[in-house]
Amino acid sequence: MSDLDRAIEQLRACRLIPESQVRELCYKARELLIEEGNVVSVDAPVTICGDIHGQFHDLMELFRVGGDVPDTNYLFMGDFVDRGFYSLESFLLLLCLKVRYPDRITLIRGNHESRQITTVYGFYDECIRKYGSANVWRYCCEVFDYLALGAIVLGASSELEPTSNTALSSMPIDDSELETEVLNSRGEVTMSTYRARQRSSSDASTDSRNISPPRDISAAPGQAAAPSRSGAPGTGASGDGNGSAATSRTGAVLCVHGGLSPLIDSVDKIRLIDRKQEVPHEGAMCDLLWSDPDEIEGWGLSPRGAGFLFGGDIVKQFNHLNGLSLVARAHQLVMEGYKEMFDGGIVTVWSAPNYCYRCGNVAAILELGEDASGGGTVARSNGEYGRSNGIVADNRVVSPGRRYRVFEAAAQDTRGMPAKKPVADYFL
Amino acid sequence: MANGPVIRVLSTLDSSVLHTFIEPSKKIHESQDVSTFLTSKAYIDIMTWVLQLNRSMFPLKVADGTTQTWTLNSDAIQYSAQVRQLQRLLSKLEDIIQEVPPDTGPRRFGNISFRRWTEVVESRASDLLKECLPANLLNMCSSDEGATAETELKSYFLGSWGSGQRLDYGTGHELSFLAFLGGIWRLNGFPKSGPGVEERAIVVGVIHPYLELVRLLIKTYNLEPAGSHGVWGLDDHSFAPYIFGSAQLSPAINDNDLTPEEGSLLNAPDPGGVANAKIVERERQTNLYFSAVGFIYDVKRGPFWEHSPMLFDISGIRAGWGKINKGMIKMYNAEVLSKFPVVQHFPFGSLFSWDRDPNAPLPTSTVHTTSGPQARPVAPDSGHPSVAAARPMPGAGTQALPPMGSTAAPWAGVRREGVPSSTPSGTTRVPSALPDTSRMPPGPMAPTRAPWSAQPPPSPSQDGNADVHTKAPWAK
Numbered sequence: 001m002s003d004l005d006r007a008i009e010q011l012r013a014c015r016l017i018p019e020s021q022v023r024e025l026c027y028k029a030r031e032l033l034i035e036e037g038n039v040v041s042v043d044a045p046v047t048i049c050g051d052i053h054g055q056f057h058d059l060m061e062l063f064r065v066g067g068d069v070p071d072t073n074y075l076f077m078g079d080f081v082d083r084g085f086y087s088l089e090s091f092l093l094l095l096c097l098k099v100r101y102p103d104r105i106t107l108i109r110g111n112h113e114s115r116q117i118t119t120v121y122g123f124y125d126e127c128i129r130k131y132g133s134a135n136v137w138r139y140c141c142e143v144f145d146y147l148a149l150g151a152i153v154l155g156a157s158s159e160l161e162p163t164s165n166t167a168l169s170s171m172p173i174d175d176s177e178l179e180t181e182v183l184n185s186r187g188e189v190t191m192s193t194y195r196a197r198q199r200s201s202s203d204a205s206t207d208s209r210n211i212s213p214p215r216d217i218s219a220a221p222g223q224a225a226a227p228s229r230s231g232a233p234g235t236g237a238s239g240d241g242n243g244s245a246a247t248s249r250t251g252a253v254l255c256v257h258g259g260l261s262p263l264i265d266s267v268d269k270i271r272l273i274d275r276k277q278e279v280p281h282e283g284a285m286c287d288l289l290w291s292d293p294d295e296i297e298g299w300g301l302s303p304r305g306a307g308f309l310f311g312g313d314i315v316k317q318f319n320h321l322n323g324l325s326l327v328a329r330a331h332q333l334v335m336e337g338y339k340e341m342f343d344g345g346i347v348t349v350w351s352a353p354n355y356c357y358r359c360g361n362v363a364a365i366l367e368l369g370e371d372a373s374g375g376g377t378v379a380r381s382n383g384e385y386g387r388s389n390g391i392v393a394d395n396r397v398v399s400p401g402r403r404y405r406v407f408e409a410a411a412q413d414t415r416g417m418p419a420k421k422p423v424a425d426y427f428l
Numbered sequence: 429m430a431n432g433p434v435i436r437v438l439s440t441l442d443s444s445v446l447h448t449f450i451e452p453s454k455k456i457h458e459s460q461d462v463s464t465f466l467t468s469k470a471y472i473d474i475m476t477w478v479l480q481l482n483r484s485m486f487p488l489k490v491a492d493g494t495t496q497t498w499t500l501n502s503d504a505i506q507y508s509a510q511v512r513q514l515q516r517l518l519s520k521l522e523d524i525i526q527e528v529p530p531d532t533g534p535r536r537f538g539n540i541s542f543r544r545w546t547e548v549v550e551s552r553a554s555d556l557l558k559e560c561l562p563a564n565l566l567n568m569c570s571s572d573e574g575a576t577a578e579t580e581l582k583s584y585f586l587g588s589w590g591s592g593q594r595l596d597y598g599t600g601h602e603l604s605f606l607a608f609l610g611g612i613w614r615l616n617g618f619p620k621s622g623p624g625v626e627e628r629a630i631v632v633g634v635i636h637p638y639l640e641l642v643r644l645l646i647k648t649y650n651l652e653p654a655g656s657h658g659v660w661g662l663d664d665h666s667f668a669p670y671i672f673g674s675a676q677l678s679p680a681i682n683d684n685d686l687t688p689e690e691g692s693l694l695n696a697p698d699p700g701g702v703a704n705a706k707i708v709e710r711e712r713q714t715n716l717y718f719s720a721v722g723f724i725y726d727v728k729r730g731p732f733w734e735h736s737p738m739l740f741d742i743s744g745i746r747a748g749w750g751k752i753n754k755g756m757i758k759m760y761n762a763e764v765l766s767k768f769p770v771v772q773h774f775p776f777g778s779l780f781s782w783d784r785d786p787n788a789p790l791p792t793s794t795v796h797t798t799s800g801p802q803a804r805p806v807a808p809d810s811g812h813p814s815v816a817a818a819r820p821m822p823g824a825g826t827q828a829l830p831p832m833g834s835t836a837a838p839w840a841g842v843r844r845e846g847v848p849s850s851t852p853s854g855t856t857r858v859p860s861a862l863p864d865t866s867r868m869p870p871g872p873m874a875p876t877r878a879p880w881s882a883q884p885p886p887s888p889s890q891d892g893n894a895d896v897h898t899k900a901p902w903a904k
Contacts, residue, residue, distance in 0.1 A: 054658070082898075083658030085734045111898060120769075120901040122658030129660070129737075281900070290900070303594060306900035333537050356658065357728040357735040359537055359650075409729070417703070417733055420744030426762070427745055427755030 004100050011093040014056055014086065019131055022092065026139040028099050033146035038271050039254075040148045042106050044156035044400070046073045048255060048366040050330030050349035051110065052094075054084025054126070057410035058353050058363065059093070065185050065407045066365050069097045070104035075151055077330040077349065078110020078257040078289070081140075082121035083356055088130055091140060109147035110257040110330065111289040111306070114279040129421065145276050149288050152267065153253040153328075156368040156400035163189050163403075178401060185407040250371060251325030251397035258331045259346075260310050260318055261287030262299050267322050281306065292332055293346050312342035319345055325399040328366060337364025337406045344399050354409040367403040435623055435683075438477045440616045447568070449575040452583040452775030455782045459768040466766065467788035470780035474603070474765065477610040478671065481631050482757065484624030485675035485716075487693050488682075495680040497693065498628050499714035500636055508619050508626060510561075510612070511633045517560040518637045521589075524548050525648055538595025542649035546592030553582050565615050577615055580777040584608035587773070590642070590651050594899070597646055598654025599667045600770045605638055606668065611779040623683050631672050636716060639669055643723050662738050666720055667764055671756045673717025677749035692748035699752060702743045703732045769901060 001009075007017045007025065017025070047066045052059055066072055080094060081087035097105050111117060118124045118137065127137035159177040176194040184190055254267060263284040264270055273285050280286050290307025293315065294300060300309035315327060327346040333355050339348045353363035441447050456465055465471055488496040496504055507515070528548060530539040549556075557566060557578060566578040587604030590597030609630060612618060618626045645651060646665060653664035662670065677696040679688045701707035702721045712722035724736055733740040745751055764770050776782035 083656075085659045085737065116901065117898065120657070121898065122656075122660040125657055125660035304899045335537070354729060356653075356664075357730040361537075412730055415731055415734065417731065420741050421737075423741045423745060423755070424738070424759070426759040427742060427751060 004096060008093065008096045008100060011089055011096060012060070014089050016088060016130060017092065019136055022136050023139050025092065025095060025099065026143045029095050029143050030146050032099060032102055033143070033148070034276075036148050038149045038273055038275050039267060040106050040108070040151040042073070042075055042151050042153050042255075043370070044153055044368045045370040046075050046106075046153055046156075046368055048153070048253075048328050048349055048368065049074060049076045050351040050364075051079035051333075052076070052084075052090050053079055053112070053352045053355070054081055054087030054090050054123070055352045055355075055409075056084070056086030056089045056093075057412070057415070058351075058407075059090050061185070061353070061407055061410040062351055062363070062365060065405050066367070070101040073104050075106040075153070075255055076108070077255055077328070078108050078147070079112045079330060080107075080110070081123040082112040082118055084122075084352075085126075087123045087126050088136070088140075095143065106151055107147055108151055108255065108257060109144060109149055109275075109279070109289060111279060113144035113147055115141045115144075116278070141278075145278065149273065149275050149285060150254060150256040150267075150270055153255060153368055153400075155371050156250050156253060157371040158250040158398045158401055159372075160369055160401035160403055161372075162192075163187070179399070180402045180404070182404045182406060185405070190406075250400045251319070251323050253326045253328055253368065253400060254322070254324050255328045256288050257329060258287065258289045258307055259291035259293055259327070259329050260308075260314060261291060262308060262310075263287065265318070265321065267324075290331075293329075293341050293348075295341075312345065315342045315345040319397075323397060325397045333359060333361060335359075335361040337362045338366060338404050347402070353407060362406050362408050364404045364406045367405065368400050369403070435480070435483060436476055437480050438473055438610055438613050440614050443616070448778060449569055449577060449580055450777040451575040451579055452777035452780075454773060455776050456768065456772045456774065462766060462768050462771060465771060465774075465782075467784055468776070468781065469783050469785045470774075470776055471765065472785045472788070473610065473614075473780055474607065475761065477606065477613070478668075478760065479757070481606075481627050481635075482671055482675050482753070483687055484627035485631055485672045486678050486687065487676070487680035488624075489680045495694065497680075498632060498676055500632055500716065500719070501714060502632065505629050505632050506625070507629050507633045508621075510618050511626075511629045513560045514609075514634045515637055517556055518634070518641050520556060520559075521549060522641055522644065525644065530648055530650075537650050538652055539649040540595075542590070542595050542645070542651060543592040545645070545649070546589060549589060550586055553586055554578070557582060557585065561612065561617060565612075565617050568615065575777070577611075577779075580779050581608060581611050581615075583775050583777065584611055587775070588638075590645065591654065594652075594654070595649065596652045596654040597642060597665050598656070598770070599665070599764045600654065600773060602642075602666055602668055603764065603770070603774065605635075607774070607780055609634065614779050631716075635668060635672070636719070639666065639716075639719070642666070643726075647727065659735055659737055662759070662763070663720060663724070663736075667756075667760055669716040669720035671753065671760060673715050673720065674749045674753035674756055676715050677717070678753050679748070679750055688750040689754045690747040690751040692750065696749055699743045699745055699749065702739055 003021070004025075007021060010017055049062065049066075052062075063069070066074070076094060080091040084090070094105070094107060098107055112121060112123070118141070123140075124134070124137050127140070128134060130136075158179075160179070160181055162178050163181060163183060175197045177197050178192060179195045180191075180193045181189055182191040261284045264287070269284065270288065275285060277285075279289055287307045290302065290304060292302060292304075292307065292309055294309040294311060296309055296311040297313055298311055299314065300311075302308050319325065319327065326344065328349060329346065330349055330351070332348050332350070333352075334348050334350045337350055337353075340346070341348070347366065349364055349366050350361070351363045351365060353361060355361055456462060485498050487498065490496050498505060524545055528541050528545045531541040533540075561578075561581070566581070567576055569576040584604045584607040588601055588608055590601050618630070620626075642665070651665075653661075656664055677693050679691040679693055681688060697707060697711050697715075697718075701711060702718070705725055708718055708722050708725055711718035713719075721736075721739065724739075725732075728735045742752060742755070745755075774780075
């Protein structure tokens with residue numbers, strides 16, 4: 001068993017690893033993350049997760065419900081730390097898994113993965129308390145600077161394979177396909193929605209479902225940017241019939257912690273950011289990590305004091321211009337664990353149940369299935385893949401089938417009471 | 429009595445001297461301003477007021493050798509007419525909850541109806557104050573058109589109820605209520621009695637019901653903690669009950685005794701009781717500390733040591749409730765009064781003045797910033813001011829800040845190297861056509877806005893951006 005596997009085992013048991021090992025881990029993680037682009041490409045199937053906030057036992061529940069790494073391919077949309085009691089255990093475990101199975105888990109940056117925020121919302125205090133110095137906090141913050149800013153999910157299926165053990169599901173009507181499904185933590189279907197199968201004879205993208213040679217990811221950017229009617233960043237579709245690439249009619253899914261930015265009108269612009277720094281107080285990088293969708297038109301000031309509010313028109317336009325079918329983001333507590341807005345153009349996924357021990361919310365993860373036709377089977381790339389500049393997307397882009405697994409906070413009975421730690425200086 | 433220590437109390441206005449009232453306004457605009465605040469008259473007055481109230485809650489040695497305690501249900505505490513008026517005010521505010529039931533529509537966390545509650549309170553504030561305070565007190569003014577006593581009191585009154593805009597409540601709002609009561613004291617609104625007599629009526633008769641009302645608001649409208657350290661803070665919302673509650677369980681004193689710094693009242697519950705739900709349930713009926721812990725049990729699910737590790741560790745202190753009380757005072761000074769995000773919204777007028785306290789030490793040099801929250805090294809103490817002055821307030825400890833060169837803690841009073849520039853980078857990022865719908869209630873506290881933005885934050889849209897969300901700590 002390697003040191004890394006031992007560390008994973010130890011962290012899974014909610015026991016911290018020595019400072020020297022944290023240092024080594026963070027060094028390895030940085031070497032790995034520096035190779036990733038600002039926008040990581042991820043193939044479906046993938047399970048998308050929202051905020052964790054140091055709720056380690058609930059993270060274990062998430063793995064129980066969603067499957068373990070590396071069996072399940074995971075994408076975590078940031079906010080691993082702060083607020084909870086186990087930010088260190090949670091983040092270090094995810095980081096170990098990233099180093100051990102780099103192609104099976106993707107971590108992107110949340111607004112809490114920042115020096116300034118962690119000194120206010122608890123992670124700094126936790127590091128001091130658990131390690132006795134700020135060293136580990138510093139190592140972790142250096143890793144934060146290298147985390148990708150977003151991810152593009154490719155090759156997701158528009159249709160879900162119905163869950164078999166479903167008591168509730170009614171037989172789908174003819175010519176309809178399963179679009180969304182909500183499952184509880186016991187795997188029982190609690191809700192399903194169907195949509196009409198779109199089978200227009202002129203639908204070239206439907207026809208192209210059977211042709212899907214893996215795209216050469218080393219293709220020169222210029223080639224990928226070839227004019228096209230249906231292509232889009234991330235989807236890899238050129239749709240020009242030359243056979244070089246094809247994909248399902250399902251558009252790509254952009255995953256980002258917060259949301260959109262008035263300074264970012266294309267996914268490519270995200271790729272141009274120099275991300276290896278502390279999260280700035282303003283600008284595109286800040287907005288991606290801080291913004292929230294809201295029932296407004298256009299852009300609005302955020303009550304958070306960073307990022308913006310953006311309305312449905314902004315999402316629709318952004319998705320259209322970029323050939324996206326969906327923006328998946330986290331960043332806001334939703335009592336039901338997930339919340340779709342703007343005709344399904346954006347979804348909030350929240351993965352911290354009973355947030356802060358008191359919110360009484362359930363958590364969710366979002367599973368996107370693999371297109372059965374085999375479209376979009378591209379390997380993970382380092383972000384230079386799928387460049388396209390201002391390509392107008394085919395407006396027939398269909399959103400992917402979405403399976404939400406909803407779960408509650410982990411039982412607490414197994415957690416024993418620890419010894420009291422020395423108190424703060426005020427009381428000495 | 430004559431040989432006892434001089435108990436410092438908040439000074440009251442001399443009615444024979446013309447007093448100039450000032451419409452309170454914010455003065456703490458940047459983190460550096462906190463060090464100026466710590467040398468202001470307002471700071472010394474707030475600390476004096478807190479210590480005066482704190483001192484009054486220590487059990488009293490009675491001549492017959494017994495001890496008089498000041499439990500929440502004590503018959504020995506006499507409520508003055510003014511205290512009863514304030515109780516009536518609080519119950520009127522509670523009644524407004526019935527008028528504005530929580531919204532049942534879709535929501536994230538905080539309930540949008542709380543915004544309406546704050547609006548109702550604001551619209552009735554003048555009437556409520558007139559019903560509660562004598563006209564000759566409220567109408568005190570320096571000229572026909574200038575600010576009145578009511579102007580100043582109303583500012584602190586309205587800041588006491590959490591933010592209707594952000595749907596949160598924190599220690600800054602609590603501070604505003606303490607200032608509201610301190611303002612009434614300064615205006616001679618409370619009757620003169622023996623040492624501590626009126627003060628303990630204020631703590632048990634007004635501050636405790638205030639805290640109960642705030643808890644009701646928090647539960648009714650799901651108010652979120654304003655800017656918290658997550659589990660690593662003392663409490664999501666409150667601080668005062670931990671100060672006054674630990675005083676209730678500290679050793680008994682005479683009026684002449686120094687305030688004890690360790691030991692406990694005979695038969696006081698063990699501090700470790702906070703981790704035991706049954707003990708908490710029993711003690712919360714009589715004690716402010718346990719009533720605050722009891723509220724945590726009401727709203728949180730999970731092991732106590734996990735969601736409240738700070739209180740859990742404090743519960744292991746062996747040196748008694750006096751030790752805990754002293755620590756709480758130090759911590760309040762450092763974690764509430766010295767924290768930019770908390771005090772930045774505190775408005776300064778004539779009752780709590782931004783003017784420099786002539787006895788204050790020179791402002792802490794911004795060069796000495798290696799660690800520790802920015803805390804004024806002098807605490808006015810009931811008892812021996814000179815001794816207190818020589819005792820430095822706590823500095824670093826577990827609150828040590830990241831080292832130089834890294835980003836400064838936003839709540840620190842001092843700007844450090846490496847703070848991301850707050851100067852706008854020149855890019856036009858805020859769409860200029862945005863409507864400024866913002867009307868920030870004068871609430872103090874609250875996680876803050878971006879320092880670069882000139883406008884106050886906007887009010888969230890209709891459905892409320894009301895979840896338990898993170899605010900940018902660098903914002904003002």
